[in-house]
Amino acid sequence: MLETVNQISILFPKQVKRRLDYQVELNNVMRRVEQRHMVDWIIGNVKKSITAKQVRFLILHTLV
DSSP, rough: OOHHHHHHHHHHHHHHHHHEEEEEHHHHHHHHHHHHHHHHHHHHHHHHOOOOHHHHHHHHHHHO
């Protein structure tokens, strides 16, 4: 009985730390995925908003 209690008191903090580390890493991965998605969405919308006329104008003015 005492041996079992001792084993639980040793293993329990390790299991808790492992689970907390997993949750922290899961949150980090989710944040990176969300940030990447947001950046891709912003860049895509900016590219869609640039017209051919604007591109020609910028090219002509940068060459001058």
